[in-house]
Amino acid sequence: MSDQATTLAPQFEGLAQQKESAIFGMWVFLVTEVMFFGGMFAGYTAYRYRFHEAFTAGSDHLNLLLGGVNTAVLILSSFTMAMAVHSAQLNRRRALIVFLVLTMLLGSTFLGIKAVEYSHKFHEHLLPGPAFQFEGADPQHAQLFFSFYFAMTGFHALHMVIGVALLAIMTWFAWRGRFSAEYYNPIEVSGLYWHFVDIVWIFLFPLLYLVGHHG
C-alpha cells in the first residue's frame, strides 16, 4: 500500500477509479483531436470534389515511394508502442524502455523522411505563395491542393513531434522506475495518443497521395 500512496492522487477513491479516469480522459481528448483535424478533412473533401482534376494533378507531384515507406514506418511504430504497453503490463522495465526508444526512433525516421519530402517540394516551387510554379491546366487550384497538403501534414508532423517528446518523458519515468504492473496509466495513455496520430496518417496518405494517377 505504500506504493499506492505515491501513485494515487488525493481526489480519487482508488487506483481503479484513477485508471478509468485517465483512459477515459485520453479518449475524450482524442475526440477533440478528431474535430481539430476534422475541420481540415472537411475542407479538403469539399475542394477535392469541386476541383477534382487540379487535385489529382497536384497529387501526381507527391512522392508515392517516400509516402509509402513512411506509412510502413508508422505502422511499425504502432506495433512497438503496443509492445511497450504490453511490457509495462508485465512489469518488464528493460523491455519497456527498449520499445519506447524504438518507437521514438521510428517516429523520428518518419519526421526525417517528411523533411526530405518538404525540401523536394520547396525546390520544385510547389510551396504555395508568390514563388509557386505549376505546369498544368489549373495551377491555381493545384496550389490549393498544396495549401492543404502542407497544412494537414504540417499539423500531423507537429503532433508527431509532441508524441516523440511525450515518449521521451515516459522513457525517463520508466528509467526512474516509476511504473509497475499496477500503475502504468501514463504509458497506456501515451500509447493511445501515439496510435491516434498514426491513424491520422493512415487517412492522410490515401487522401493526399493516392488520389493522383501517378502515371
Next chain:
Amino acid sequence: MNAAPPAANAMPKVHYLNVDYGIRSWLFTIDHKRIALLYLGSITLFFVLGGLFATAIRLELLTPAGDLFESETYNKMFTMHGVVMIFFFLIPSIPATLGNFLVPMMIGARDLAFPRINLLSWYIYTLGGLFTLFAILSGGVDTGWTFYTPYSSTYSNTNVMATAVGVFILGFSSILTGFNFIITIHKMRAPGLTWFRLPLFIWAHYATSVIMILGTPVVAIAIALVGLERLFHIGIFNPALGGDPVLFQHLFWFYSHPAVYIMILPSMGVISEIVCCFSRKKIFGYSFVAFSSIAIALLGFLVWGHHMFVSSQSMYAGMVFSILSFLVAIPSAVKVFNWTATMYKGSVMYNAPMLYAMGFIGLFTMGGLTGLFLSTLATDVHLHDTYFVVAHFHYIMVGGALMGYLGGIHFWWPKISGRLYPEAWARFSALIIFVGFNLTFFPQFILGYLGMPRRYHAYPPEFQVLNVMSTAGASILAVGYAIPLIYLFWSLRYGPAAGPNPWQAKGLEWQTSSPPPTHNFPETPVVTEEAYEYYPGAEAERV
C-alpha cells in the same frame, strides 16, 4: 419572506480560503475552488475592459455624426468589445467560476478528475488574455470578432495575428475545462448519485462540456489556418490562390454558433437551481429539463448556416438550416415552460438570485422569440446585419447568460465566501440591471427593424432618439453592474457569517461548511434521494 439565517453562524476554523496564505499558495493551487476564484478575478477584469469598449461605442452613437472616433477607431472598438466579452468573459464565465467551484461539490467529489489540468487551463486563459491585451494596447484589431476572411487574412493592417493567437490559445483552456468536467461527471459521482439524481446544473455543464470539446477544436483549426495564411501564404481561404473565404465562415460558425450555447446552457443550469430553491418546489419535469440541455447541445451543431443566409450558400441549404434553427426553439421553450410551471403554486421568495432568475426567464424568452425572426429566411434578409441582430443576441447573452451568472454568483456567494451579501442592495441592483438592460437593448430592436445597420459610427438623424435611449440605458446598466462589485467586496469583510446552508437549499454543496474545507467533505456523502426534494411527497399531494 426572507430566508434569513440564524444570527449565530460561526465560520469554520479551517477552510479552503484560510488553509494557506501567500501568493504562491494561490498561483500553484490545484484546489478547484481556488482556481474558480482565480478565474473569477480574471474574467471580472476582462468584463470591465469589455465594458469600457461598450461605453465608447454607446458614447459615439449618442449623436448621428461620427464625431467622437474615426470610423477606423470605431471598428476597433466594437471588435475588441466583441472579442473580450465573448471569448474572455462569456465563454468562461459560469463554467470556469461557478462550474469549477460547484461541479465537484455537487457530485460529492473531493476535486475535479484532473486538478493540475484545471490549473493549466487558467494559465492558458491568462496567456491568451495577455496576447489579446498586447494586441489591444499595441493598436487594436478591426476585423469584427468574427475574423471574416479575406479581410482578416489579407487586408487588415491591424493586429489580427496577436488577437488570433490569443483566441487560439484561449480555446485550449475552454477545451480543458470541458474535458475535465466530462471525466469528473462520468467517473467521480458520490455513491448513490445516479445520472437522474444529478442537479440540473450538472446536466447543463455536461452539455456545455460536450460543445466545448467538439466545437472549440474546429474554431482552433480555422483560426490556425488564418494564421498560416498570414504567415506562410497558403491560400485555403484566399480566392487569389484558389481558396474560398466562405469556407472560413463555415468553420467559424460551426464553433461559434454552438458557442452561444456554451454561454447560455450553464446559465440555464443556474436558473434551474435557483428557481427550485426559491419556489420551495421540485423541478417540474426533471428529465425534460435535463434532456433539453443535451438536445440544445446537439441541435446547436446543425444550425450554423443561419449566420450565412446571405453569404452565397445555396437556397436549399438555407432552407434546411432555417428549419433546424426553428427546432432549437423547442428544447429552449421546454425549459422556460418548466421553470414557470415549477414556480406555479410554489412558495416563491423574492431574494436577489430569484429576481435575476425571473429576469432571465423574461429576457431569454424575448431573445429566443426574436431569434425565430432571424431564422426565417425572408425576414432575415431584411434584418441581417442590422441592430435587430445586435439586440437579439444581447438579449440572449446579457439578458440571459449574464443575468444567470449574476444570479448564480449571488446564490452561491455564501458558499464561496462564507458570508452573506446585503440583500437589500442586491435586490436594488438586480432591478436596476433589469431596467437598464431593457432601456439599452429594446430600442435596438426598433432601430434594426427600421433599418439601422450595425458596425457604423454614424447614422441618419431620425434614429437619434432611440439611440439616446439606448445610451441612457447603458449608463443605468453600468451603475447596476458597479453596485454588486462594491457590496460583494464589502461583504467579504463585513457580511454576516452565512452558515452552511443559508437558503435551506437541497444539493450536496450545501451539506458542507461555508466556506468548504479543501477537500470539500469530511466524508464522501451518500445520496439517497432525487434532486430538489424540497418537500418530500409534495409532488404526490399535488397530483
